[in-house]
Amino acid sequence: MQSRNETIYLLVLLIVMIMMGLPFIFSKRERKKKKRKELSPELLTERKKLFHAVVFPGFFLFLIWFVKFTEFGLQTDFASYGIYPGKWNGLSGIITAPLVHADIKHLFDNSIPVFVLSVAIFYFYREIAYKIFFIIYFISGFLVWIIGREAYHIGASGLIYGFAAFLFLSGIIRKNTNLLAISLLVIFLYGSLIWGILPYDFTISWESHLMGALTGFSLAIVYYNEGPQRKKYSWEEENEEEEEDVEEENTEINREVSPE
Numbered sequence: 001m002q003s004r005n006e007t008i009y010l011l012v013l014l015i016v017m018i019m020m021g022l023p024f025i026f027s028k029r030e031r032k033k034k035k036r037k038e039l040s041p042e043l044l045t046e047r048k049k050l051f052h053a054v055v056f057p058g059f060f061l062f063l064i065w066f067v068k069f070t071e072f073g074l075q076t077d078f079a080s081y082g083i084y085p086g087k088w089n090g091l092s093g094i095i096t097a098p099l100v101h102a103d104i105k106h107l108f109d110n111s112i113p114v115f116v117l118s119v120a121i122f123y124f125y126r127e128i129a130y131k132i133f134f135i136i137y138f139i140s141g142f143l144v145w146i147i148g149r150e151a152y153h154i155g156a157s158g159l160i161y162g163f164a165a166f167l168f169l170s171g172i173i174r175k176n177t178n179l180l181a182i183s184l185l186v187i188f189l190y191g192s193l194i195w196g197i198l199p200y201d202f203t204i205s206w207e208s209h210l211m212g213a214l215t216g217f218s219l220a221i222v223y224y225n226e227g228p229q230r231k232k233y234s235w236e237e238e239n240e241e242e243e244e245d246v247e248e249e250n251t252e253i254n255r256e257v258s259p260e
Helices: 002-038 041-074 093-099 104-124 129-147 157-174 177-197 206-222 234-256
Strands: none
Touching: 041 093, 041 104, 041 129, 093 129, 104 129, 104 157, 104 177, 129 157, 129 206, 157 177, 157 206, 177 206
């Protein structure tokens, strides 16, 4: 009965999403040429950047929902495709575990944050976005396989913790105003995630949360010099030039002065 209700819920949700998207799709084609003429080159570039930032996260979101639809269609349970720590056959779960979710609520709870946080990474850190995504994906899963409890660990929550940790720490250590704003936004939206890394509820994979967060923090440090950097203002560049001039003058004076 529960399976039937969940299937009906999924179908209704799919129909609503399609109905909401149809007007946008048809109207977009008509307005596309007109808007291109009106928009400035800078705005067009920004829109293209946003579009590319949404593509891969959108594909991943589609994939995890497709897996759940397939699971319902086959009337089976994919939980055995999760990570099972300490077992060699559980290693394959590193690839499949983030795609599998226990039920609709589990999937829905993970869908929004994994999409929002991954879009933020692909938008603000596009040079290293794929590295960040896949390293968190595989390394956090491998660490769960090493230290996790003997149970099937499933869901994309490890990715969520990894993305949130990376965005938070990276924005701080880079001292970039825009990235720092993203860090504060992550705290505001997902600050309560910190409780998920504590072993207080053994019905959830707190190991995935913890390993994801540690991986995200580590990558923020490792890739500190890659991706967007802190913007230097003109007055800072002038100060640096003055300091360099002073150092050169001091060096010349020291060369000219002979010891007594």
